[in-house]
Amino acid sequence: MNRGKEQFRTFRGYSLSEADGLTPGMEDYLEMLYRLSSGKTYVRLVDLAARLSVQPPSASRMMQRLSEQGLVQYERYGMIHLTEAGKKLGASLLERHHLLEQFLKLLGVKQNILKDTERIEHIISKELVHKIKWFVLYATQHPEWLDTFEKWVSTQQTASAGKAPGLE
């Protein structure tokens, strides 16, 4: 890698350059719709709004946007149906969420797992998701390896009061 040619951008610059047409908010709604639609043919707007801790008018506006993208069928304050494209995308968003949650747990994260997952999932590249998937598969299929890693970390932590070297 030629470090001199790496192109730095601001956080917003990276976000714009990797946007797939869905904002983080749209991804959150779609992921939750997919969760709630499991085993059902439709989701009620009030249920969706309640699960995301938002007001129904905000959820309604977002449904209009998702319906413009062909991801849901929605009538104002009525039932919400995921289209085939919406189901496919919702399933992959939920899978990404579960994968990141599992990854954080394997790393030994104990606090704010949901909050960290919800934030990380919107900014992570596809390549990194795939690399994490390989890591999670390997770690879960080799518990003895994970055990060695955890023991090593805990001996290091005892010597450094819980902090990793060089970090505050």
Ligand code: FE2
């Ligand atoms: Fe999520």
